[in-house]
Amino acid sequence: MDTGLRIIDTQFPLVKGGTFCSPGPFGAGKTVLQHHLSKYSSVDIVVIVACGERAGEVVEVLETFPELIDQKTGLSLMERTVMICNTSSMPVAAREASVYMGTSIAEYYRQMGLDVLLLADSTSRWAQAMREMSGRLEEIPGEEAFPAYLASRIAAFYERAGVIELKETAGEKKKTGSLVIGGTVSPAGGNFEEPVTQATLSVVGAFLALSRERSDARRYPAIDPLISWTKYQEVVGSSLEKKLPQWTHFVQMAKSMLVAGDEIAKRMEVVGEEGISMQDIITYLKSEVYEIGYLQQNAFDKEDAFCPLPRQIDLFALMQKIFSGDFSFKSHDDARVFFLDLQNRIKNLNYLPYQSEKYTKALEAIQAILKEHLEQCLEAHV
Ligand SMILES: Nc1ncnc2c1ncn2[C@@H]1O[C@H](COP(=O)(O)OP(=O)(O)OP(=O)(O)O)[C@@H](O)[C@H]1O
Ligand SMILES: [Mg+2]
Structure with missing residues (x-):
């Protein structure tokens, strides 16, 4: 999946049907990165789940996207964008539902044989909603008071990404559809050792870590090349080698x-x-x-x-x-x-x-x- 960001496409490439997460401290550029991906990724449909973040950011998307042109189709960018708006002012129960709603919509489009990108900003807020709900249900808390099933819920969410092969229909060739899932994680103080980041890290295919030092030095995108990784380098690299040897x-x-x-x-x-x-x-x-x-x-x-x-x-x-x-x-x-x-x-x-x-x-x-x-x-x- 081409993104138009050199640090991603070259150093940490993503693939259609893959997953990735971008954790980073406050103000490191997570939202700017997600907006970039929603504008320029080489997919047919983008589903943005604004989960527990500032309403102003959603307004910005709503204002700018209709005016931007999609490079692929020449139509307004809004035509290919679905937004699930669930900002910080809304109830926590709804916040939990918004992530699933976004995924279902994304899967629906994938089933039509399209390439879909689902972006969730931020999955930490989603996890906090889970924590709050589980507290009220008086469940036994796990690490940092998150529910014990946090890791399995996160895994179940990212597992829904992938490429599917659709049944052949009369007169039409076999089609495939794909879904990429990318979530931001906002660990307090940029500490990647906390449960949400750790649970996410164990299931995703690429880790684009944003760092405070880089954003403070105005080195944008603040993806830290020294700690980020991707499992897709070989797949993407071998196809690019046809264009540029070695x-x-x-x-x-x-x-x-x-x-x-x-x-x-x-x-x-x-x-x-x-x-x-x-x-x-x-x-x-x-x-x-x-x-x-x-x-x-x-x-x-x-x-x-x-x-x-x-x-x-x-x-x-x-x-x-x-x-x-x-x-x-x-x-x-x-x-x-x-x-x-x-x-x-x-x-x-x-x-x-x-x-x-x-x-x-x-x-x-x-x-x-x-x-x-x-x-x-x-x-x-x-
Ligand atoms: N690629 C970039 N190029 C130029 N400026 C950038 C870039 N990325 C981030 N910035 C600057 O950093 C600021 C903060 O970015 P952003 O709102 O994305 O942070 P965030 O990680 O989403 O923060 P929060 O955790 O509070 O949601 C932006 O307003 C912008 O000024
Ligand atoms: Mg943000």
Whole structure:
């Protein structure tokens, strides 16, 4: 399932019929991420369950969606969107029902042979409703006073995702329908050790963890690449390899570059930049280029918000060149200046309309700079 978010499509891909969750502390960008997914995911129908969250967010969807155009059909986005509105001001019993209602509606469309995406914001509020109801029924409480059946209820909810094959009807070919379920979790204080996050983690296929540090640093989307994971990487990677050879290999390389970059950054905080070897500083700067030029995307920019797959592949091919480039510099400062310039150029490239004249020129300029520098490095080696 393409989402137009580079960090998801490349690093933590999702599939039709799969499940995912996005836990994160307050204000880390869970709702912005869900709105993004409802706007740009490559599905036919989106069901949004606003479960116990602010009414203002629902109003925003109601106001903006009719005016937005669905890329696939050219119709208004509202035509493919179903909203179950159950905001924080409404009774808790209704909140519990809203999740099931959303799922039933989503299944109904799947049965018609459509690709459906169900988004629940937030499943923590749903779990709180369960807790409140179970308390009033005087049931024996489990961990943190949630009912003992919390984990099985969460599992039963996510289990309803999947791909189905429909019966052949006269004159029509066999069709399939799919349902993706994605829920946000809002653990208090961003502590992922609490029961709702843990119960969700054990059943979903992808974990997109939003982190406070990243959102505070304005690194959006604040999905933390160091702790997030997906079980779908291989499936998606093998299909993408037809378009860009060794895709999976380079995604792994990118991930290890991020891990190494993070470790070097921490070391640098202690010993200062001078105490770091040239090779390490280059690795760190490469990871920053990937981070800022590729993983980050501004949800509020017209061009940058949605990055279609061909555009992602072009940009990733550029990243591959940077990853595998054998750079060398005279001083740390030289390295920093070079990579900062590169980073800014790539960032600006992301704000230009795809395949426009300006875009092509900017991309060519970046490639020329890289080529020139790498040739110089090669000459120096010889
Ligand atoms: N991708 C993004 N690009 C730019 N800004 C973002 C992005 N994601 C989040 N933000 C900023 O962070 C703010 C908070 O995001 P959001 O409302 O999604 O948080 P939340 O996790 O849903 O919070 P809560 O737990 O309170 O519901 C947004 O209003 C926006 O300013
Ligand atoms: Mg929210």
